[in-house]
Amino acid sequence: MSDLIQLKESAKDLSVLIVEDSLTIQKQMKLFLEKLFKKVYIANDGLEALEVYKEFQQDIILTDIQMPNMDGGELIESLNKLDSKSKIIVFSAYGHSENVMKFLRMGVCDFIQKPVNFQQLTTTLLKVVLMKDSDNGEFTNELLKDLKIIKNSKAPITLINHYKGLPLVHDGIITSIENDSIKIQTQNVQTKAILEQKSTTIETDKSIINVTLKDYDKSTNELIFTDLEKLDRSPKNREALRIVPEKEFVATIFHHNERYNFNISSLSTKAISFKIKQFDEKIKLEDKVNLSLGFNTFYTTAYHNTVTHKERIDTKASVLKIEKADDFTKIVMSFDLSLADKKVLEKYIYQREVDIIKEFKRKTLQS
Secondary structure, eight states: OOHHHHHHHHSTTOEEEEEOSOHHHHHHHHHHHTTTSSEEEEESSHHHHHHHHHHHOOSEEEEOSSOSSSOHHHHHHHHHHTTOOOEEEEEESOOOHHHHHHHHHTTOOEEEESSOOHHHHHHHHHHHHHHHHHTTTOOSOHHHHHHHHHHHHTOOEEEEEEETTEEEEEEEEEEEEOSSOEEEEEOHHHHHHHHHHTEEEEEOSSOEEEEEEEEEETTTTEEEEEEEEEOSSOGGGOSSOOBOOOTTOEEEEEETTEEEOOEEEEEOSSEEEEEESSOOSOSOTTOEEEEEEEEEEEEEOTTSOEEEEEEEEEEEEEEEEEEEOSSOEEEEEEEOOOHHHHHHHHHHHHHHHHHHHHHHHHHHHHO
16 A cells, blocks of 8 residues: 555544745645645744634644744744644755754654655555554653654664673664654674573663664564663763673672682773672772782784783772672672782783683674
């Protein structure tokens, strides 16, 4: 079924208001829309449109922006004050991205660039009419409201993931929004990271949102997310690069005559975190401990041979955070290294980062 036929069927019981100061455009649009909608109303400016709306409460309003007496922006503000349920579509010759975002944030459903293409108008009207029928345009969740504005503006979002600490950042496009989930398409490399991590962080110009992966539609390359949670800061803004060390990296904690070797979940030049399945709680928040790090770094000689150096760093550490989950406990410890020790650890982290990049590339190519 074509969009035009579907629109005619869906809009046959609806009314539409055209707000336009050009008599030529008024006539063209009225002739077109009278074949589709039950009733078509005309207003020459925002002030006149407001009076017409108060009397008849049209289902859909098509409005220009630049008009005498009351412009489109003022009309939309007035309609919002009246708690209007009408779906608003803006058409204008001034299609700057800041204008688009401004009106979408005011509750406008879509934006059409002048001169109006009737095929585009048909597609947009159908989308808005179906939105009205299903009431998918209304969300109580403020985060979903913001994401809907971005979807309608066709603006990209930023997706942030980490593979063993390595940051992966690419743009994505929101393809669909439901009452409790969103669908997103992104580049294959980001998709692989999301499938590995089972979640991602969405960054927009207004919000930073953590979402959980619910499903993946391989045929359309759409990732389906749920459980939206607003974050205070972006994971892109970490002070230091964190990586997951390889198994040969050893961290030993000495505390109250006890010795501990926990599974390391991340490492930077400022902190280390552990993931512990059975935690006896002898280590407390803000405790001071002795921390010993053992690892290898690699150096290339003048003859292009690789030499392995066994490194050891001994330092004092403070217990910064203890977080309990269902089946493990996470402990984060911070430390301050001497300049010499910091340079050694920086070299290890750089070399480990290179290895992680190679590993992720291999994984991506294999899948």
